[in-house]
Amino acid sequence: xxxxxxxxxxxxxxxxxxxxxxxxxxxxxxxxxxxxxxxxxxxxxxxxxxxxxxxxxxxxxxxxxxxxxxxxxxxxxxxxxxxxxxxxxxxxxxxxxxxxxxxxxxxxxxxxxxxxxxxxxxxxxxxxxxxxxxxxxxxxxxxxxxxxxxxxxxxxxxxxxxxxxxxxxxxxxxxxxxxxxxxxxxxxxxxxxxxxxxxxxxxxxxxxxxxxxxxxxxxxxxxxxxxxxxxxxxxxxxxxxxxxxxxxxxxxxxxxxxxxxxxxxxxxxxxxxxxxxxxxxxxxxxxxxxxxxxxxxxxx
Numbered sequence: 001x002x003x004x005x006x007x008x009x010x011x012x013x014x015x016x017x018x019x020x021x022x023x024x025x026x027x028x029x030x031x032x033x034x035x036x037x038x039x040x041x042x043x044x045x046x047x048x049x050x051x052x053x054x055x056x057x058x059x060x061x062x063x064x065x066x067x068x069x070x071x072x073x074x075x076x077x078x079x080x081x082x083x084x085x086x087x088x089x090x091x092x093x094x095x096x097x098x099x100x101x102x103x104x105x106x107x108x109x110x111x112x113x114x115x116x117x118x119x120x121x122x123x124x125x126x127x128x129x130x131x132x133x134x135x136x137x138x139x140x141x142x143x144x145x146x147x148x149x150x151x152x153x154x155x156x157x158x159x160x161x162x163x164x165x166x167x168x169x170x171x172x173x174x175x176x177x178x179x180x181x182x183x184x185x186x187x188x189x190x191x192x193x194x195x196x197x198x199x200x201x202x203x204x205x206x207x208x209x210x211x212x213x214x215x216x217x218x219x220x221x222x223x224x225x226x227x228x229x230x231x232x233x234x235x236x237x238x239x240x241x242x243x244x245x246x247x248x249x250x251x252x253x254x255x256x257x258x259x260x261x262x263x264x265x266x267x268x269x270x271x272x273x274x275x276x277x278x279x280x281x282x283x284x285x286x287x288x289x290x291x292x293x294x295x296x297x298x299x300x
Contacts (some may be wrong), residue, residue, distance in 0.1 A: 012074030092119035103292035128261035177202025
């Protein structure tokens with residue numbers, strides 16, 4: 001006999017939910033989805049499109065019907081209140097980055113999850129992207145990552161916590177033990193132009209770069225050492241460079257959800273919910289603390 005479907009809420013139905021999560025979660029027969037949003041039009045349209053019957057404008061009504069887990073895709077400023085309510089109700093949570101737009105609120109929510117013994121996972125999908133996991137497995141000593149934007153400039157805290165945080169977390173993932181921190185960058189009128197984070201230690205060095213006025217939207221990761229160099233462009237184009245050749249591979253037939261790590265990330269969370277295992281956000285909290293250091297440095 002098959003186990004009962006997991007009752008999983010998707011809270012917030014904006015771009016990230018539609019593009020990244022719905023194609024993954026909406027196709028799984030082992031889930032009974034619940035949609036939660038105050039946008040009545042989105043609730044009706046997506047409920048019909050994905051044949052979801054449990055539709056709620058308020059989180060409390062969804063909780064009253066019973067939930068086994070929840071994905072939080074609401075705007076960043078709404079994260080703390082939603083995540084707190086779910087954790088207090090004992091519901092495992094996967095929240096899109098960031099937990100909150102500052103380290104203090106993020107720490108309070110992680111402390112609550114640890115105290116209550118409830119899973120809290122942060123949506124750092126790059127840790128689960130196949131090309132990045134392969135790069136991590138090479139265990140090379142030098143990492144350089146750039147995630148650039150064409151503009152316009154954005155306020156420092158928002159740019160760091162809503163976008164640059166992916167760079168911070170990825171270089172932490174690829175350079176474990178590198179805990180010596182240096183921050184350089186430039187803010188213009190309180191808006192981020194560019195930033196460089198350097199991590200060193202444990203025989204590793206990592207640079208995380210973002211230019212918000214680069215004229216291009218791109219993400220490039222390079223790892224190197226020991227006569228090897230691997231370059232990954234936008235998570236799907238991979239170049240292995242040796243002394244004599246460059247081999248290019250593309251994931252042409254791989255779904256976006258799989259290539260960008262959303263599928264594997266959702267599997268990790270849902271498997272833990274199914275098995276009754278608790279996931280901790282303590283390591284993700286260190287990324288938020290580093291982001292706070294970046295914001296304070298650039299805002300000084």
